Amino acid sequence: MSLIKGVTLGQYMPADSFIHKLDPRCKLFITVLSMVAIFISDNFLALAMWASLILFLTKRSKIPVRALMKSAKPIMILIIFTSFLHVFFTGGDDIIFSIGPLKASAAGILMAIRIGLRLYLLVLFTALLTFTTSPSELSDGLEAVLGPLKRIGFPAHEVAMMMTIALRFIPTLFEETERIINAQVSRGADFHSGGLVKRAKAYIPVLIPLFVLVFKRADTLAFAMEARCYRGGKGRVRMHPLNWGTTETKTAIAFIIFVATVIVLNRCA
Amino acid sequence: MAPVSAMLPRWRLYSWSTNLMSLGTTLYLEGAEFQYQEAEKKILKGIDLEIRAGEWIALLGPNGSGKSTLLKLFNALLLPSQGCCFIDGINTKETNVSEIIRSKVSIIFQNPEDQIVASVVEEDTAFGPENLGLPSPEIKKRVKEALTEVGLWEMRKQPVSSLSGGQKQRLALAGVLAIKPGALLLDEAMSMLDPSSRKSFLDLIKREHGYGRTIVQVTHRLEEIVDSDRTFIITDGELSWHGNTETFLSMSDDSIKNMGFAKPPVAVLKEELVKNGTVAMSTKSNIADIREKLCL
Amino acid sequence: MPLTVKNLSFTYNLGLPTEVNALRNISFSADKGEILSIVGHTGSGKSTLALHLNGLFIPQDGEVIIDGIKIDNSHAQLRKIRQSVGLVFQYPEQQIFAETVHDEIAFGPQNWGLTGALLEERVLYAMNAIGLDPSFASANPFLLSGGEKRRVAIASILASEPTYLVLDEPTAGLDYNGLCELTALLKSMAEKGICVIHITHDLELALNISDRILIISEGAVTACDTPTFISQMLSNINVKGLILPEILSLSYEMKKKGSIEYVTSDPYKLAEQIKAAKTRCH
Numbered sequence: 129m130s131l132i133k134g135v136t137l138g139q140y141m142p143a144d145s146f147i148h149k150l151d152p153r154c155k156l157f158i159t160v161l162s163m164v165a166i167f168i169s170d171n172f173l174a175l176a177m178w179a180s181l182i183l184f185l186t187k188r189s190k191i192p193v194r195a196l197m198k199s200a201k202p203i204m205i206l207i208i209f210t211s212f213l214h215v216f217f218t219g220g221d222d223i224i225f226s227i228g229p230l231k232a233s234a235a236g237i238l239m240a241i242r243i244g245l246r247l248y249l250l251v252l253f254t255a256l257l258t259f260t261t262s263p264s265e266l267s268d269g270l271e272a273v274l275g276p277l278k279r280i281g282f283p284a285h286e287v288a289m290m291m292t293i294a295l296r297f298i299p300t301l302f303e304e305t306e307r308i309i310n311a312q313v314s315r316g317a318d319f320h321s322g323g324l325v326k327r328a329k330a331y332i333p334v335l336i337p338l339f340v341l342v343f344k345r346a347d348t349l350a351f352a353m354e355a356r357c358y359r360g361g362k363g364r365v366r367m368h369p370l371n372w373g374t375t376e377t378k379t380a381i382a383f384i385i386f387v388a389t390v391i392v393l394n395r396c397a
Numbered sequence: 398m399a400p401v402s403a404m405l406p407r408w409r410l411y412s413w414s415t416n417l418m419s420l421g422t423t424l425y426l427e428g429a430e431f432q433y434q435e436a437e438k439k440i441l442k443g444i445d446l447e448i449r450a451g452e453w454i455a456l457l458g459p460n461g462s463g464k465s466t467l468l469k470l471f472n473a474l475l476l477p478s479q480g481c482c483f484i485d486g487i488n489t490k491e492t493n494v495s496e497i498i499r500s501k502v503s504i505i506f507q508n509p510e511d512q513i514v515a516s517v518v519e520e521d522t523a524f525g526p527e528n529l530g531l532p533s534p535e536i537k538k539r540v541k542e543a544l545t546e547v548g549l550w551e552m553r554k555q556p557v558s559s560l561s562g563g564q565k566q567r568l569a570l571a572g573v574l575a576i577k578p579g580a581l582l583l584d585e586a587m588s589m590l591d592p593s594s595r596k597s598f599l600d601l602i603k604r605e606h607g608y609g610r611t612i613v614q615v616t617h618r619l620e621e622i623v624d625s626d627r628t629f630i631i632t633d634g635e636l637s638w639h640g641n642t643e644t645f646l647s648m649s650d651d652s653i654k655n656m657g658f659a660k661p662p663v664a665v666l667k668e669e670l671v672k673n674g675t676v677a678m679s680t681k682s683n684i685a686d687i688r689e690k691l692c693l
Numbered sequence: 694m695p696l697t698v699k700n701l702s703f704t705y706n707l708g709l710p711t712e713v714n715a716l717r718n719i720s721f722s723a724d725k726g727e728i729l730s731i732v733g734h735t736g737s738g739k740s741t742l743a744l745h746l747n748g749l750f751i752p753q754d755g756e757v758i759i760d761g762i763k764i765d766n767s768h769a770q771l772r773k774i775r776q777s778v779g780l781v782f783q784y785p786e787q788q789i790f791a792e793t794v795h796d797e798i799a800f801g802p803q804n805w806g807l808t809g810a811l812l813e814e815r816v817l818y819a820m821n822a823i824g825l826d827p828s829f830a831s832a833n834p835f836l837l838s839g840g841e842k843r844r845v846a847i848a849s850i851l852a853s854e855p856t857y858l859v860l861d862e863p864t865a866g867l868d869y870n871g872l873c874e875l876t877a878l879l880k881s882m883a884e885k886g887i888c889v890i891h892i893t894h895d896l897e898l899a900l901n902i903s904d905r906i907l908i909i910s911e912g913a914v915t916a917c918d919t920p921t922f923i924s925q926m927l928s929n930i931n932v933k934g935l936i937l938p939e940i941l942s943l944s945y946e947m948k949k950k951g952s953i954e955y956v957t958s959d960p961y962k963l964a965e966q967i968k969a970a971k972t973r974c975h
Binding site: 459460461507561562563585588589591592593594596617654657658659662663665666669670672673674675684687688691693 | 734735736838839840865866867868869870871894895896934935936938939940943946947950958959960961963964965967968
């Protein structure tokens, strides 16, 4: 029932695929490794390889490619803005055009495309992770990965639980925000006219009910969790304990080989 | 209790306690009062009541009369500021009993959105048993039983956001059934549902009551309390009326109205029919009985 | 008619794999001074329809015409329409933001440009109409009870002096007294010449208080007629999620069999008739 429901970022899409079944730790490992690797890939061949890998994984996980593309939509502005800055601030001699003091060089434009592509691929990769991994699995994986830090007092379980709840409430909060906006617009609130300050002020009648509702919701949720015997991570187990099997090992190795190949290509080409 | 719990692994304790006793849980309040520390006003004032194992209690009262607070006392989400609350004989004020109490008494709130923790149906159902530290096969078994019970097993892999309001509330029910509680507290659990989801939810509650579970149901609609055994009315934090639901529902239309409720039309019809001598009927009969008597 | 909806259709996520047909070819109209209830199951599209009535949604297909003005993207016209069509949402918590009841109620008229004495007059009128004591004006709306919050929310719409009042599920969670107050309010609004559009899944309530009922199912109009007609129709056909009140359906059944004279939703009258008819089992 929501306009904002079109936003698919961070939403889990259940399907029966090999990628959905992978141990979340394996998926986290792959995602983190690929984030680093994508960031150091600067030639177009390497980026193309990443793109095809993402396409391949999407196909294998039975996620519609369209949904994946759409997931990057909210971050598109950021990506375009960053690329835009690079056009003018990279420097270089062969100036192609200039706007006032801003000079766009050929190197700058190339750099902008690279940066833009990199960010885009990064977003797609993380989106793929959230599409194929349910929030609880993700937080289990995170908790397990961060587990060793517990010894130095890092609240691994709490962080993971916070993430579960945050992801759970994203769709709810979107709907709620939309309803509040509707209610205020019906009473004549205007978010589109006036200067920046006036427009920012217009959002106060949206933010106040939203905060009040979020706090109320948090309060009831805390009661509901406690009522279902939640007492923090101590003594808590999971229905599907994490299981790192041969598939995970094989996938991780295959992935490492892929990354190594891309890095070598990236250096040589 | 202490020596047994010391000998058994944690999850054993619960299956042990539910196996040994009958399914229903007794709830007992003795001079229970409640007020928030900084507040002046007492929300509950000296309430004494006993709810027997397997009883179905309707808890009525105007908005803001303290019904929700009363329910929270029953599963130790709040502790009485004066007096005591006993669950199956265990005082909720004792230390380290909250978990055993909450595995006996479960609560369902008005808005399903506020009580679903995980994003996927089966994962949310597993939340309670996971907190109890049950072994994985047992959790899976309970999740399957609970989801089958409420008719959501086919949707177990679905994201919660794709469920309708009625389905979400049934999921909330599954989430507490997986804990296998002896008592279910319903805090206006049906008020946000449409009539058909309300009916199917009420049918589920009837079934759970049939299994022997104690039910305490807060509601504004008297149609929903017809199957209950006793009725408690709370006004301004005090127990202003209690007695058999039949007695309550057989009070005159006007006196029920004065108490702030509307008498269910079916109850009126039945009474009138008995009064004018058309049919003889027991006090606890519903529309189906009336139809039968009228040869429909 | 002053409010007319013609062949309105609406699809969420148009062109995506997740697209949902929320409204299909809806047509109806509403008149000033009447209570029109829009009744349908959850997900029938009734809330989506409500959002179209004051231009929160612009029709994708078909048209919504209010007092001769067709809703489209024109900013100035939308403002005009939102002044004359007040929309009260289900949860007052989703709109209350001000520090005092007065400021909360004044929000609408202020946005339409009213100030000073005129504004105060509106606030007073709205509080009076809704039966809120003037002493509430300085109260903190967040600390009110559920029923009072709902009244403030309705007052905050009435303060704009709308000619059309659309209420989405206004009775959810109210206790019996709250329900009685609300239905009395809707009736008095209609008597003042306001067109009250009441959106609900509670068929029984709709049958009791409406002049006309629009039944909507799976995004399409099933019927739009008087309560008598609608209840008769529902005694013959099944509409998803709508169940006739038990007394009414019983009396229809007995009327069909010829055992009673007339159909009624009043249990006393039904009992009398049954007695007179002396229906008994053999």
